[in-house]
Amino acid sequence: MAITLRDWGYIVADDDEATRAIRRPREPRAAAGQPAYPVPGGAGDGRSAPGDRGSAGAGGGRDKSETTIPRMRSKVYGKPRSGETPVRPLGGGSGGEDDDLREEQPGFGGRGGGRRPRRIGRLIVRILAVVVAVLLVASVVGYFWIGSRLKSVDAFTDYSGRPAATPGDDWLLVGSDSRAGLTAAQRRKLATGKAVGKRTDTMMLLHIPSSGRPTLVSLPRDSYVPIEGHGNDKLNAAYAFGGPKLLTKTVERVTGIRIDHYMEIGFGGFVGIVDAIGGVNICVKQDIKDHKAGINLKKGCQDMDGGTALGYVRTRATGAIPDYDRTQRQRQFFAAVVQKAASPGTLLNPFSSVPLALSAADSVAVDPDTGLFDLLSVGLAMRGGPVTTAVPVGSLPTINGAAVVKWDTQKALRLFEALAQDKQVPKDVLTK
Incomplete structure (x- = not known):
């Protein structure tokens, strides 16, 4: 039996031997009436269910035609990580909750990842503004103070x-x-x-x-x-x-x-x-x-x-x-x-x-x-x-x-x- 937890991007498969959790990013929404994610062993999945290992081949291995779980895009280099299936660009989802959650996570390049640099930038601008203001005031005060010391x-x-x-x-x-x-x-x-x-x-x-x-x-x-x-x-x-x-x-x-x-x-x-x-x-x-x-x-x-x-x-x-x-x-x-x-x-x-x-x-x-x-x-x-x-x-x-x-x-x-x-x-x- 398999249960899809779409909000968290997990598929939990339960069989007689073990329980496995596979985390994967949300796939683009399918057309109405079609599952958003291929369920192992389901139609169009190209893989056998966890309990049906024999159907994968005589040696029990994975068929090369199986669909590879999509990989996350690297935030640092902006390139897809190794994998056989193309990965959709970040931020290109359908706007579901999992997209929002992912955007909040610093490592995913969303809003959370840019908040700290923006806050630091604003702080630097404020400090520079204060320094400039102090220098201007000091210059004006110094000008009149030194000018008052001139001998006439x-x-x-x-x-x-x-x-x-x-x-x-x-x-x-x-x-x-x-x-x-x-x-x-x-x-x-x-x-x-x-x-x-x-x-x-x-x-x-x-x-x-x-x-x-x-x-x-x-x-x-x-x-x-x-x-x-x-x-x-x-x-x-x-x-x-x-x-x-x-x-x-x-x-x-x-x-x-x-x-x-x-x-x-x-x-x-x-x-x-x-x-x-x-x-x-x-x-x-x-x-x-x-x-x-x-x-x-x-x-x-x-x-x-x-x-x-x-x-x-x-x-x-x-x-x-x-x-x-x-x-x-x-x-x-x-x-x-x-x-x-x-x-x-x-x-x-x-x-x-x-x-x-x-x-x-x-x-x-x-x-x-x-x-x-x-x-x-x-x-x-x-x-x-x-x-x-x-x-x-x-x-x-x-x-x-x-x-x-x-x-x-x-x-x-x-x-x-x-x-x-x-x-x-x-x-x-x-x-x-």
Whole structure:
């Protein structure tokens, strides 16, 4: 006697010798009136019933024409397992209860098998969303917090005859010899000396055009120019006489360009910024040994930390015109520092961008209308490399016992007119 348990896909056959349970998948439903599964020994089965072994052949073996029990499809490889009868694809049943039960089982590739991966995927998406939200909030908070730490300095004044606003952005970049914030040990290590107060060792005019490459112009500190209320004197004397306001006013008058932003940095801040970005690679044109600047450099490209870099831009031990030669190194180093600071490797790395931002905020002084975003815009504009030059020199006379630099008036006028009109500087007025 055989009983078919269709709900579970079992056929239980009972005979005199043993009870056997054979599990097999549900076959496609037959036409009405036909059994859904062939019963051993039944019509169309091709096999004898369990108790009728003799009919299978003289040797009692199985006839090769017997139908093989269908095999399950492999979930892993998606291929039928070995067997003689083709196996119907999973999910292709008639929708009976056994199909639903099979779908619930993880090993059968149904709904149960995909639930855990989907839950894990949703969890990952939620975690990423939280991380992004936290980073955005931290970035906004950090931006305003660091921006609030910027030192502000009054650098502009309105006066009769002040140049009108010009296209693009014009920055006056000032490097002073201020030792503020340096300990006695740091002064000895950096060879900065014991001078008090501060003077403008470096002055550069940076013009960022509406489009195209920016132009970085060195203004030699010994430039002999008119200073309001003090006659003609060296350009750096304007800072000594009247601070940032008088210096900015003097630069505007001699160049005809209205300054939009002012930025000043001392020795200590310069060292901190260079160290924050992990140093800068600079190619030295010749051996330089200067105990006053604390350096002993060999010719060739090399990485410089903050202390070495400070000596490199300060030394006056090279060139027929020491101050003029120094302005070349200052432009070279400023461009290299800004480009590295604005590189993705620095900005996207919190271990370098955060120290850089903090160091800049604590050591840079800017006019009240200049913020952190303006400083970042300088770096982004300089990434492609600026056009660098110095004011064309006409002569190097000695006046009142001091060596000064007189500009080539005609070439200097053409240089500054091009910048004021946001045009490319003529090549014949560019200097190395």
